[in-house]
Each structure stands twice: as structure tokens, then as C-alpha cells.
Amino acid sequence: MGRGPASGLRAADFVVRDLDTAELQRQAAALYRRVFGYRDSDVGLSPPLLTALLRNGGSVVGAVAADGALLGFAYGMRGGDGTRMYHYSQAAVVAPESQGLGLGRRLKQAQAAVARDTGMRYMRWSYDPLISRNAHFNLDVLGAAGRWYVDDFYLHEHSDRVVVEWDLERSPAPFAPAEPNPPVTRAEWGTWQDFGAHGRLVLPSDPALLEPGRAAELRAAVRAGFHEFLARGLVARSCRQVSGETSVYWFARNPITGGDHDRA
Numbered sequence: 001m002g003r004g005p006a007s008g009l010r011a012a013d014f015v016v017r018d019l020d021t022a023e024l025q026r027q028a029a030a031l032y033r034r035v036f037g038y039r040d041s042d043v044g045l046s047p048p049l050l051t052a053l054l055r056n057g058g059s060v061v062g063a064v065a066a067d068g069a070l071l072g073f074a075y076g077m078r079g080g081d082g083t084r085m086y087h088y089s090q091a092a093v094v095a096p097e098s099q100g101l102g103l104g105r106r107l108k109q110a111q112a113a114v115a116r117d118t119g120m121r122y123m124r125w126s127y128d129p130l131i132s133r134n135a136h137f138n139l140d141v142l143g144a145a146g147r148w149y150v151d152d153f154y155l156h157e158h159s160d161r162v163v164v165e166w167d168l169e170r171s172p173a174p175f176a177p178a179e180p181n182p183p184v185t186r187a188e189w190g191t192w193q194d195f196g197a198h199g200r201l202v203l204p205s206d207p208a209l210l211e212p213g214r215a216a217e218l219r220a221a222v223r224a225g226f227h228e229f230l231a232r233g234l235v236a237r238s239c240r241q242v243s244g245e246t247s248v249y250w251f252a253r254n255p256i257t258g259g260d261h262d263r264a
Helices: 022-036 047-055 103-117 132-141 215-231
Strands: 014-018 059-065 070-080 085-094 122-127 145-150 161-167 192-194 199-204 234-241 246-253
Touching: 014 103, 022 047, 022 059, 022 070, 022 085, 047 059, 047 070, 059 085, 059 103, 070 103, 070 122, 085 103, 103 122, 103 132, 122 132, 132 145, 132 161, 132 234, 132 246, 145 215, 192 215, 199 215, 215 234
Parallel strands: 085 122
Antiparallel strands: 014 059, 059 070, 070 085, 122 161, 145 161, 145 234, 192 199, 199 246, 234 246
16 A cells, blocks of 8 residues: 555544544545545545534544544445344545555444444445455454355445444454365465365455456355355355465354344
8 A cells, every 4th residue: 555645644643533624524525535446436425414414323433643634534325134234334434645654444333333332233334345454354353254255246246345343342262264274276366175163265455456357256255255154154254465465364153242133
């Protein structure tokens, strides 16, 4: 990830706060389009939506520098599936020049505080299963569990997502893979192996490492692997880089207590 002028940023140089001004919300909308590279006029983030979320139990939090510049933000809303209520984080966005400084964790912690203040014990959000660095952050750093896999989450191709659940009142013990650094090669990308109580799925550490034309094949293999393990009652617990070009997902029993359910 790139480092720019913010590379020497310290906690004292910014505050994490609600984005409760028109200027901060305008910056959030602009940062959203810049980070995700959106060009279509019908894709964006609405400041009125952010205000509505703030006024109705949602989270709209950002890291704001001393000069008023928005370095990153996250927003979410209350959700429910008929079995339990939770806080759903729709997006966490950090400016490229501010990435790698721990802002993502600070933003998620701020969202967790909002969730607790509104009576929620759980948080959920989704991520692209092929982005292993995001998987590692969600599963290994925060301790969430990848409980569901949704094909074409955003109703178009190549938008499969893993939905994670984070128990805000319980910190599961760090997951210890059966083989911390299994011997895997590029030829094993997209393959999975069943160890009974555990499962392993191999993928490139960065999708950009794939040869042209292999992305669709890998996505199909990852989709099949997730569905296989989740159907067996396992959840994604870890995703770790084991070499310069390869990462490994590990699946195990769900660490979250309080009743299981299968809908996302």
C-alpha cells in the first residue's frame, strides 16, 4: 500500500469522530469515489444518507487530521435477520496515502462503540474473498469469523462476498492453523483440503498475480471451497500469507456462542 505525506502520522495528529458536518460528509463522498475508482454518476455515497444514519442509530465515523482533512471513514446501520440484531458495517474507506497506519482498526473500533451504545452485541460486514489482506485483517486481526458466502452479493457477476460476524463481547483465542506455514505452491491456488476438524483453501496473496484469464477460474474455485466448508459447519477463521505470492484460508468450528443460524 502506498505511503504519502501521512506516513509519519501519529495518533495525536488526528481524531476519530462522527462525521456530523456538511464539509466532512462532502469529503467522505469524494474519498469514497476516489478510493473505489467510481466514474459512473449513479454510483456514489449520499451525504443525506450519512445524516440519516447518524440520526437513527447508525455509524458514520472518520479519522480527521488536525487541518480538517478526512483520512478515512466507515459507515454502517442496524440490521437483523429474524434471529438476532446486529450492526452492519457497509464500508470502511482509507485514503491510499494514509493506509498501513492502523486507521482501519481505529475505525472498526469506533463502529463497535456505536454498536454497543445502541444495544448491539454483534457486528457484520462483507468483503471480497480474493483480497487476502482484507481477509487477514477481518479474521486474524479483529477476530471475526467468516460465517456466510453470498454469490453475486451486489447482484452482478464478480461480486461474491464473505459475510463475517464479530462478537463485541467475546474475544476468541487467536486461531492457530494446523500447519502455520504449509508447503504450498502457485499450482495449488484455488484448491482446498479437508482435515476433518479443519479445512484449508489456497489462493494468491494478490489477485494481480494471476495469469490473464485465470481470475474467473479462481473465483469459481474459491466459491466452491467456501460453500463446501460452510456446509460442513465450519467457518473461515484465518487467512495468512505463507509466501511472497500465496495465502491460505483456514476453516474451523464457529467460535461464536449464543446460538447458530444460517441466514445472512
